[in-house]
Amino acid sequence: MEIVFATNNLHKLEEISALLGKKYQLLGLKDLHIEEEIPEDHNTLEENASQKAWYIFNLTGRNCFADDTGLEVDTLKGAPGVYSARYSRIGYPTFPEMEPAEGNIRKLLLEMEDARERSARFRTVISLVLSGMEYQFEGVIEGVITQRPSGAKGFGYDPIFTPAGYKITFAEMDLSLKNQISHRARAVKLLVDFLNGM
Ligand code: IMP
Numbered sequence: 336m337e338i339v340f341a342t343n344n345l346h347k348l349e350e351i352s353a354l355l356g357k358k359y360q361l362l363g364l365k366d367l368h369i370e371e372e373i374p375e376d377h378n379t380l381e382e383n384a385s386q387k388a389w390y391i392f393n394l395t396g397r398n399c400f401a402d403d404t405g406l407e408v409d410t411l412k413g414a415p416g417v418y419s420a421r422y423s424r425i426g427y428p429t430f431p432e433m434e435p436a437e438g439n440i441r442k443l444l445l446e447m448e449d450a451r452e453r454s455a456r457f458r459t460v461i462s463l464v465l466s467g468m469e470y471q472f473e474g475v476i477e478g479v480i481t482q483r484p485s486g487a488k489g490f491g492y493d494p495i496f497t498p499a500g501y502k503i504t505f506a507e508m509d510l511s512l513k514n515q516i517s518h519r520a521r522a523v524k525l526l527v528d529f530l531n532g533m
Pocket of ligand 1: 402403404405406419420421439457489490491492493505517
């Protein structure tokens with residue numbers, strides 16, 4: 336059965352493709368020549384994942400899923416959350432001159448300068464639309480925001496996130512380990528178990 340992942344990220348496509356059984360052939364947006372921007376203009380990960388999955392389902396009539404991820408910091412009442420990707424481009428302060436990931440880290444550390452309570456989590460929500468029915472899967476990893484960046488692997492907020500039970504940041508961790516324990520890995524496992532169990 337063909338199933339569409341509403342993403343242009345080849346790395347994500349390969350990762351999930353490898354986990355899905357032979358029963359499924361995974362297609363990305365590029366495979367369907369969809370080049371338009373997929374709307375994601377809601378205020379929660381759940382709504383955005385759902386919006387993207389239904390958008391592609393309605394456009395193509397194909398079974399599909401979409402994901403959305405955010406970093407939720409408790410002392411910042413869940414920010415940057417759904418705005419994680421563009422945190423340093425919105426509100427105050429902004430760091431337009433920096434690469435997004437660098438600006439995001441700078442802003443987050445600034446906002447947390449005096450914070451002693453540094454608990455946070457990465458959360459991924461996947462919405463699957465299958466024959467017009469929607470199913471959601473959530474993957475979470477708890478951790479803390481470090482005082483300063485450390486490590487060069489990974490991407491995004493990895494240099495300032497230490498997962499619970501570890502003494503190193505995601506950016507200091509082998510990618511293979513991160514990919515076993517991450518928020519995304521956990522959400523994907525629930526999706527894959529569901530699809531492979533059908
Ligand atoms: P997306 O929904 O997967 O595009 O993720 C939204 C944003 O969350 C990204 O642009 C990153 O800033 C951040 N993010 C998502 N996953 C990770 C991760 O595994 N490590 C660090 N940052 C991440």
